Amino acid sequence: MIPVKGYAAQSPTTDLAPWNFQRRDVGPHDVQFDIQFCGVCHSDLHQIKNDWFPGIFPMVPGHEIVGKVVKVGSAVKKFKVGDLAGTGCLVDSCRHCDNCKDDLEQYCTNGGSYTYNSTEQDHKTPTYGGYSNSIVVHEDFVLHISEKLDLAATAPLLCAGITTYSPLRHWKIGKGHKVAIVGLGGLGHMGVKFAAAFGAEVTVMSTSPSKEKDAKKLGAHHFLVTKDPEQVKAAANSFDFILDTVSAEHDVNMYMSMLKRDGTHCIVGLPSTAIPIQPFTVVGGRKSFAGSSIGGLKETQEMLDYCAEHNIVSDIEMIDIRDITKSFARMEKGDVRYRFVIDIATIK
Ligand code: NAP
Ligand code: ZN
Ligand code: ZN
Numbered sequence: 001m002i003p004v005k006g007y008a009a010q011s012p013t014t015d016l017a018p019w020n021f022q023r024r025d026v027g028p029h030d031v032q033f034d035i036q037f038c039g040v041c042h043s044d045l046h047q048i049k050n051d052w053f054p055g056i057f058p059m060v061p062g063h064e065i066v067g068k069v070v071k072v073g074s075a076v077k078k079f080k081v082g083d084l085a086g087t088g089c090l091v092d093s094c095r096h097c098d099n100c101k102d103d104l105e106q107y108c109t110n111g112g113s114y115t116y117n118s119t120e121q122d123h124k125t126p127t128y129g130g131y132s133n134s135i136v137v138h139e140d141f142v143l144h145i146s147e148k149l150d151l152a153a154t155a156p157l158l159c160a161g162i163t164t165y166s167p168l169r170h171w172k173i174g175k176g177h178k179v180a181i182v183g184l185g186g187l188g189h190m191g192v193k194f195a196a197a198f199g200a201e202v203t204v205m206s207t208s209p210s211k212e213k214d215a216k217k218l219g220a221h222h223f224l225v226t227k228d229p230e231q232v233k234a235a236a237n238s239f240d241f242i243l244d245t246v247s248a249e250h251d252v253n254m255y256m257s258m259l260k261r262d263g264t265h266c267i268v269g270l271p272s273t274a275i276p277i278q279p280f281t282v283v284g285g286r287k288s289f290a291g292s293s294i295g296g297l298k299e300t301q302e303m304l305d306y307c308a309e310h311n312i313v314s315d316i317e318m319i320d321i322r323d324i325t326k327s328f329a330r331m332e333k334g335d336v337r338y339r340f341v342i343d344i345a346t347i348k
Contacts, residue, residue, distance in 0.1 A: 021060070028073040034067045038066075042331060044328075064156050064160070065135060078144075086154070091120075094110035105296045106294045111123065116130075167266045168241075169299070184208065185336055203223065204224070205226050248271050315339065316341045320343060
């Protein structure tokens, strides 16, 4: 077994603290890489707090992981020692269900193996994430990271990036579309960059008027403050597609009033409570309410390659792991510009 240093929550009510654990030895198809940077996703906080379901503790969060390969198994073909590597939310899946066969492992009907707060495909062995200094992953679930991009700013692409790229591609967003991105946080700011890069006319819908300047710098054409009923009314029936990245309870009916006929409101945000929809919201205007989860391995690599080609990375604030509790508190207040990334060298 391989000794690893990490930070873990021992229970939903304790702060993250140093925790040493072991990873499996490198098997024939495994890649081991030393982690250099790990992004801080709002999902980390949801899961530590048991917002979605009772978690597996101790919990080492982190699924926006990048670093350098230090060891490869005898049968590994895609990586060699010294390569840059990344892992997102998935470390394995059943490989044979319809969704896995369609390269959509995130929808594995037999239960995918998530990077932490989950189990390996034996459905027993717990997985531990990227707030740690090394990881062992089957090569099929390791992504190639371009040397051209800033490595720390690339980490958030592994979750925030693919989670916004995938629905925008699925709904074929591009030139001629009016798109709104709701919530300018980690996911939201990547959504703005991709929607703008794909040629859409982009509006940021935010509760924070102070983010307007940043939104425009990120590529948005318009900015709408959702707390102002006049602005919401003026935007009625005007969007083809709304990508909703909000992490907390909010009234989607208000947002959907701004969709055009046949428009789609797609949630990627995962608040812990149910989302009530008034029948008139969807019936009037034949509107759709939809959702999307991260992306499969093939599409994640496609997104990373697209980012390398178009020079797209995340806007980050680097943190010392010892500031993780403070950073979670800031994230809960919507005070992230626009993704915290942990410098894993600060894990001693
Ligand atoms: P984040 O950085 O904290 O951003 C969330 C943003 O939502 C905030 O910056 C804020 O933007 C807005 N917001 C917060 N509370 C709000 C409220 N009550 N009403 C309206 N807007 C509010 O979080 P994130 O890391 O981007 O994650 C966002 C959500 O996506 C989380 O629930 C996370 O678990 C989920 N997620 C889902 C997937 C997936 O596969 N579907 C993947 C990753 C994350 P403004 O200040 O602009 O209003
Ligand atoms: Zn995430
Ligand atoms: Zn499957």
